[in-house]
Amino acid sequence: MKAELTSENSVRKAIDFDIDKEVVTKEIDKRAKDIAKRAQIPGFRPGKVPLTVVKRQFKEDVERDAVEAIANQFLPKELETHNLRPVASPKLDKVELGPEGSLKFRVTFDILPEVRIPAFRGIEVSVKKETATQAMLDTEIDRLRDASARFEPAPDRAAQKGDFVEVDIEITDHSTGEARKREETLIEVGHSGNHEELNEALVGINVGDAKDVRAVEHENEDKNSPIVRTVDYHVVVRAIKVKALPAKDDEFAKDLNFDNFAALETSVRERIERALKHNEDVAVEDAVLNKLADMATFDIPQSLVEEQVEARTRRFAENLQQQGIDLQKVKLDWEKIAAEQKDGAEKQVKLEILLDAIGKAEKIEATEADVQDQIKRLAARARTSEQAISGRLDADQRARLTAQARDRRIIDMIRAAARVNFE
DSSP states (O other): OEEEEEESSSSEEEEEEEEOHHHHHHHHHHHHHHHHHHOOOTTSOTTOOOHHHHHHHTHHHHHHHHHHHHHHHHHHHHHHHTTOOOSSOOEEEEEEEOTTSOEEEEEEEEOOOOOOOOOOTTOEEEEOOOOOOHHHHHHHHHHHHHHTOEEEEOOSSOOOTTOEEEEEEEEEETTTTEEEEEEEEEEETTOTTSOHHHHHHHTTOOTTOEEEEEEEEESSSOTTSOEEEEEEEEEEEEEEEEEEOOOSSHHHHHHTTOSSHHHHHHHHHHHHHHHHHHHHHHHHHHHHHHHHHHTOOSOOOHHHHHHHHHHHHHHHHHHHHHTTOOTTTSOOOHHHHHHHTHHHHHHHHHHHHHHHHHHHHTTOOOOHHHHHHHHHHHHHHHTSOHHHHHHHOOHHHHHHHHHHHHHHHHHHHHHHHOEEEEO
């Protein structure tokens, strides 16, 4: 057996193998015997199929299994010889299996780079400073007024855009076959979440009217494009109502458990300021980490980037599904979506490598209290107890939480030493 190590760059390595014929023949025979034990071929009893027949009938399977077995046999020894540790599964390619039994193949893999730690203390960034404005205050109070609104009967007239019609409604979705009924349901006339056809039908409708509406969804905005969904509505109007917002006064504030309107305004302003401060902290951290990633001077393992791209694309798909989007019915360019994730994935890999190197250099480790803090955050997001989260963690999950807690300590240290200019 011969093996030659080559380097595409500082992190991408390749080992070319030239395997002795005797090894190849022995492994092919072994794989053929394994298949022969369970192969069912007409004219032969189970377990009695000649190896020559198995090698001919299952040639691709036998050769593929044999090559993989040989690679798995010799690769670990070569990695140990050169003191190399792949960061992801090595890839087997350039396989040349000659008819006379010769075998050559290449195994490529990535390793972690040697990291020169940049001057991470005193990173200087600029971040926009935001303060609570009267417009923000008014918007939030209007949101509270809207949540406390009452629905009062409209004047004796037909429904207009912006009104709320109280209806009994039957909905039939022909794409799924699902049919459902709702009684005394309020629908805002003209709301963007309604089908356009339904909004048009509700304008001008009167109490007691019944109307059938068909809504059609096309593949895209072109009305001549293929139809992907058809929904039928049958509505009976019970009442037409208008939304009445409470006045900005002490009575409204007391309904929300405040002494007076001034106290409500003070509370809302403080809440806005806390939110702005949180956003500011996030912006500062993002700016510092982006600057740190830009300071990296090492090659990054593309296999880790590919893993990150795959994970980000998967999360993108999961988010669409959580929004009720059927991925089988929408046409998405997944190659384009994956390509759009690459820059972010590369930056994330750079940061993970840099943070680990900084953590080792500074001898930073996560404490049990740090891990518990991570568990507390998970419990808050999942709206469950810390005990419930702890009880479900296996060893790998706990190790990931510990790594995240360690990264949090490292990031906090870098952030604390940064110089922030507020614009």
